[in-house]
Amino acid sequence: MSTTETLAAGATRLRAAFEARSGDDACALVTYLMAGYPTLEDSLRHIRTAAASGADVIEIGIPHSDPIADGPLIQEAANVALGNGFELPQLIDALRQEPLTVPYVLMSYINPLLAYGCDEFMADLQATGCCGLIVPDLPLEEALPWAEAARGRGLALVHLVAPTSTDARLRAVMTAGDGFVYAVSVAGITGTRATLPDRIDSYLRRIKTFGDLPVAVGFGISTPTQVAALRPLADGVVVGSRLIRAVRDQENLAEVVADLAAATKGNIP
Amino acid sequence: MLVTEPDQRGYFGAFGGRFVPETLTVALDELQAGFEAVQHDASFQSEFETLLRDYVGRATPLFEAGNLTRRAGGARIFLKREDLNHTGAHKINNALGQVLLAKRLGKSRVIAETGAGQHGVATATAAALLGMPCRVYMGARDVERQRPNVQRMRLLGAEIVAVESGSKTLKDAINEAMRAWITELDDTHYVVGSVVGPHPFPVIVRTFQSVIGRESRRQCLERFERLPDIVAACVGGGSNAMGMFHSFLRDETVQLVGVEAAGSGVESPAHAASVSGGAPGVLHGARSMLLQDRFGQVRATHSISAGLDYPGVGPEHAYLAEIGRVSYAAITDDDAVAAFRLLAECEGIIPALESAHAIAFALQRAADLTSDKIIVVNLSGRGDKDLGILESLS
Numbered sequence: 332m333s334t335t336e337t338l339a340a341g342a343t344r345l346r347a348a349f350e351a352r353s354g355d356d357a358c359a360l361v362t363y364l365m366a367g368y369p370t371l372e373d374s375l376r377h378i379r380t381a382a383a384s385g386a387d388v389i390e391i392g393i394p395h396s397d398p399i400a401d402g403p404l405i406q407e408a409a410n411v412a413l414g415n416g417f418e419l420p421q422l423i424d425a426l427r428q429e430p431l432t433v434p435y436v437l438m439s440y441i442n443p444l445l446a447y448g449c450d451e452f453m454a455d456l457q458a459t460g461c462c463g464l465i466v467p468d469l470p471l472e473e474a475l476p477w478a479e480a481a482r483g484r485g486l487a488l489v490h491l492v493a494p495t496s497t498d499a500r501l502r503a504v505m506t507a508g509d510g511f512v513y514a515v516s517v518a519g520i521t522g523t524r525a526t527l528p529d530r531i532d533s534y535l536r537r538i539k540t541f542g543d544l545p546v547a548v549g550f551g552i553s554t555p556t557q558v559a560a561l562r563p564l565a566d567g568v569v570v571g572s573r574l575i576r577a578v579r580d581q582e583n584l585a586e587v588v589a590d591l592a593a594a595t596k597g598n599i600p
Numbered sequence: 601m602l603v604t605e606p607d608q609r610g611y612f613g614a615f616g617g618r619f620v621p622e623t624l625t626v627a628l629d630e631l632q633a634g635f636e637a638v639q640h641d642a643s644f645q646s647e648f649e650t651l652l653r654d655y656v657g658r659a660t661p662l663f664e665a666g667n668l669t670r671r672a673g674g675a676r677i678f679l680k681r682e683d684l685n686h687t688g689a690h691k692i693n694n695a696l697g698q699v700l701l702a703k704r705l706g707k708s709r710v711i712a713e714t715g716a717g718q719h720g721v722a723t724a725t726a727a728a729l730l731g732m733p734c735r736v737y738m739g740a741r742d743v744e745r746q747r748p749n750v751q752r753m754r755l756l757g758a759e760i761v762a763v764e765s766g767s768k769t770l771k772d773a774i775n776e777a778m779r780a781w782i783t784e785l786d787d788t789h790y791v792v793g794s795v796v797g798p799h800p801f802p803v804i805v806r807t808f809q810s811v812i813g814r815e816s817r818r819q820c821l822e823r824f825e826r827l828p829d830i831v832a833a834c835v836g837g838g839s840n841a842m843g844m845f846h847s848f849l850r851d852e853t854v855q856l857v858g859v860e861a862a863g864s865g866v867e868s869p870a871h872a873a874s875v876s877g878g879a880p881g882v883l884h885g886a887r888s889m890l891l892q893d894r895f896g897q898v899r900a901t902h903s904i905s906a907g908l909d910y911p912g913v914g915p916e917h918a919y920l921a922e923i924g925r926v927s928y929a930a931i932t933d934d935d936a937v938a939a940f941r942l943l944a945e946c947e948g949i950i951p952a953l954e955s956a957h958a959i960a961f962a963l964q965r966a967a968d969l970t971s972d973k974i975i976v977v978n979l980s981g982r983g984d985k986d987l988g989i990l991e992s993l994s
Contacts (some may be wrong), residue, residue, distance in 0.1 A: 396766065396898040397883060399778045400621045406765055418895055441619055442882045446896030468619045468882070472609055493623040495785065500625070518623050519783040 340485035341462035345510035348388050348434045349545035349566040357596045358562045359387035361547050362588060363438065363571030366391050367417030368408040368578060375425060377584055381574070382433040384585040385592025388547075389431065390465065390569065393419060393439035400467040402522025404572040408579070419443055426459035436489060436510070438465040441473075449477060453484040463487030463510050471503055482509065494518055494534050498541070505542030511567065514538055514548045522572050524551035527560060535564045555594035562595060602925055604849055610799020610886075612919035618798040620885045624778075627785045632800040634705045639807075644704065651696050652811060655729065656686045660812075662819040662976070667946040668959075672966035675829070675973035679949070680816050682840065682980045687722050689952065689981030690812060690840045695722035695791060697808030699730050702789035709733045711784070712791040713777040715742055715770030715836065716907035716954065717749025718981055719793030724758035726791075734758040737777040741768040742906045748985050767900055770836075770910045774884050794837025795914030798885030802842075802914050809843025816976055817847045824974060830965060832857040833978035834958040835928065836872070836908035838917045840980035845926060855927070858917060859961040861903035862930035870902035874913040875921045875928040888915040904933040904989065905953035907981075931957040937993065939963060940983060952981035953989065 352359040362381040366374050378389055394409035394417050401409070419439075437456065444452050444466065456464065463486045469477060471490065478488040487510030492501055495518050504512055514535060517528045528534075528551070538546050548561055549569025558568050570591055577587045590600045603612060610616045618628060638644040652658040660681045669677045682690040695712075702710050710732050714720030720736040727734035736753055740762040743750055753760055766772035774796070781790040792801040795809075813831075820828050831848055833841035835858035848854045863871035871877060874889045881890035883898055891899040891911040903909040920926040931939075936953060939960035944950045951959060955978070962977045969975075 395896075397771065397775055399775050399884075400782070402779075403765075410766070413897060420895075440882075442890075442892065442898075443896035445881060446892065446894060467621050468885070470618060470620060470622050470625050472625075473617055473619060491622045493621070495623050495626045497626060500622075515621070515623060517783075518785055520779050 342487040342509040344434045345388065345436070345462045345487055346545060349511055349547070352387055352595065353566060356563055358565055359547070359567035360385060360592050360595045361388040361390055361549070361567050361569040362386040362574055363390040363392055363569060364574055364578070365394060365405065365408045365412060366422045367394050367412030367415060368575070369411050370415050371417065371421060371425060377578055378431065380584050381588045382431065384588035386433060386588055388567065389433055389435035390438050391435060393437060393443055395440040395443060398440060400520055402520045402572060404575045405521050408575045419447060423455045423459060426461065430460040434462045436463045436465055437461060438467065441466050441469050449480050453480045453486060456486060457484040461486065463489055465489045465491065465513055467491060471500065478509070489513055491515055492538060501538055502541045505538065505544055508544050511545040511547050512538065513569070514546050514565070516548050516550045516552065519550060521550050523553035523576070527557055532564050555590050555599045558591055558594035559597055559599050562597060568595065602849060602923065604846070606799060606803055612916045613922060615888050615915035615918040616799055616802060616886050618885060619882045619887065620798045621782060623782050623785070624798070628798055628800065630705070635701060635800055635804050638701055638704055644700065648697055648700055652693065656692050656696070657684065658811065659815045660684050662816060662823065665947050668943065668963070669966065671942065671946055672963045674971065675966040675969035675975050676971065677962050677966055678828070678974065678976045679979040680812060680844065680976060682812060682978060683949070683951065683955070683982035687718070687725050688984065689718040689722065690809060690843060691719040691722035691793060692725065693811055693843065694793065694805050694808040694839060695719065695726040698789065698791040698804065699723065699726040699732060702732065702791070703730060705789060707789040708787045710789050710791050711735045711737065711777055711780055712793060713737045713770065713773035714793060715773065715909060716905065716952070717742065717746040717753070717985060718907060718952070720758065721749050721752050721756070723791045723793070724753045724756035727758065728756045735761060737761045737763050737773040737780070739767070739769040739773045740764050742770065742773070745989060746906055746985055747988060769906065771898065778884070794839040795842045795916060796837040796884055796886065796912060802886065802916055805839050806842040806846055806916065809839050810846040812840065812843040812978060813845060813847035816844060820976065827851050827854050828974040828976045830855045830857060830975040832859055832958045832961050832975065834859045834908060834954045834980060835875070835913060835917060836861065836910045836954065837912070838914040840978050842914060842916055844978045849925060856925065857961065858926055858928045859958045860928055860930045861905060861908035861957060862932045863902040865932055866930050871930070872901040872903040872909050872911065873930040874911060875917060876930045880918070883912040886915045888918040889913050889921070904936060905957065907952070907954040908957065929961050931960045935960040937990070940990070949979070950983040951979055952983045953986045955980045
């Protein structure tokens with residue numbers, strides 16, 4: 332692979348995954364599942380199920396002992412995964428041995444990555460065929476060395492924005508970001524909510540005025556109705572806690588994901 | 601070269617910063633601007649100082665513990681009596697400062713985390729005085745082992761949330777308070793109780809606590825016409841220690857010692873000595889020293905003292921340890937309990953178990969020194985809250 336191809340790979344594949352769905356009022360479905368929950372083998376099987384059931388991009392959550400941006404469902408899943416002996420290097424090995432064909436990103440808090448080592452982590456992540464990473468406690472001010480290390484390995488460091496973000500911060504993310512932008516739907520933490528936040532439409536439109544990176548919206552989105560409502564407003568919709576609940580309660584994950592995927596085209600079951 | 605203020609990004613050397621979700625960054629900018637404004641606001645400073653004098657009861661005395669000195673047999677031991685503050689600990693200094701600041705920021709409610717319950721009581725007290733609703737997050741395990749403080753907080757009108765996640769101690773109470781703050785930024789100020797958390801919290805808490813060291817330094821100069829040889833304070837997150845050390849940082853002849861909780865021993869898995877036994881890492885929004893496994897997961901900690909039972913430490917401590925300006929010792933549960941009992945028996949002072957760690961250190965060090973040396977120990981709080989723990993040991 333030439334250097335330019337390496338540099339472009341992850342970010343380009345992510346962009347393409349969103350752009351492929353942007354016609355006909357559809358949007359991409361991003362599914363969050365936690366590695367190691369309840370075991371590493373189970374979680375890898377769930378990830379493949381989601382990919383086969385209509386997920387366009389997969390987000391693989393890395394369990395952490397202190398997930399300050401997460402609600403009770405993801406906290407509890409992380410506890411279970413860590414209690415069952417989850418170790419990040421084992422996930423990396425598994426992904427390297429059996430690569431996923433669907434574009435995917437890892438979502439991890441910063442401390443497990445610091446412990447792994449920035450350069451070593453990026454090298455190993457690249458070897459898995461992963462497209463990039465999302466780090467919820469790494470704001471712009473701290474992100475530069477990580478973004479550069481990721482880019483050097485053809486990986487996208489995906490930035491988050493929030494309803495509280497100033498115009499200056501939105502502009503910085505939309506112009507400097509890679510792959511896509513993760514728009515946190517509310518000033519809050521992850522977890523299912525009954526309704527979409529007020530003013531979500533004007534918030535998502537405001538982000539789009541600062542650049543043309545794909546915008547995926549997440550936090551609190553759990554039902555096909557919510558997904559269908561967001562479809563004209565965002566390039567992608569992230570569903571997380573709802574799927575963790577499906578795994579916890581041994582629901583039919585393929586059906587849950589398929590219903591959400593249908594909703595990205597406006598079809599509500 | 602020693603730095604005593606964080607840089608623009610909130611770093612003391614390689615420690616500090618702001619590792620927080622994007623949602624919080626603008627709120628932290630606003631907090632920083634508001635804090636900088638009150639630093640130069642004479643009416644704020646005058647209101648704060650008046651409360652410290654008339655409500656808290658400052659200045660606190662510097663008491664020569666003559667009987668303890670004789671028991672140790674060596675250097676003279678002096679106690680900075682923060683236990684005599686209203687609510688019984690140093691925590692009220694910071695709580696009043698931050699609740700006043702919250703009013704200046706236009707916030708209508710405050711939340712806080714608490715470990716031993718002293719910071720929760722202090723925040724509930726300041727909120728009652730200044731007329732603000734208050735909610736306190738406390739690990740379910742700490743709710744059990746620090747009952748009297750839970751009752752005090754309820755009397756003061758605070759709502760208590762028992763946190764059931766993780767280790768159910770201070771670390772998890774901070775996680776839950778941060779999550780709550782993220783969802784309530786508009787009208788809520790989070791009164792962080794120690795010199796931890798994302799910038800600007802460590803510098804805010806240290807600033808409101810620095811009255812301890814300012815008074816101690818002045819009291820030493822008035823009394824001895826010289827500075828002390830050693831100043832010691834216990835370190836969990838490290839707020840009483842930073843408040844004590846700040847005024848002495850540039851006094852090169854003064855040895856500064858932070859005393860951590862060795863639990864069952866720093867070599868055992870059951871301790872809470874982050875500087876002595878940890879490695880750099882990020883917890884609660886700052887890079888500091890941290891007890892963690894090799895995969896970056898935060899380790900379970902143990903200390904008999906709930907207020908020291910915390911896997912992290914304030915970033916300024918990590919910096920001061922790295923440059924060698926402050927040394928860090930660790931005292932076991934057993935030695936802390938022995939010091940607790942001794943201070944009660946020979947001086948008639950029942951210290952908090954947290955502060956008993958610093959007393960135990962002073963006893964050990966004083967014995968190695970001659971009687972012309974002076975050790976000042978920050979007696980950061982009173983021990984009524986710990987009687988149940990002591991009872992359960994015997």
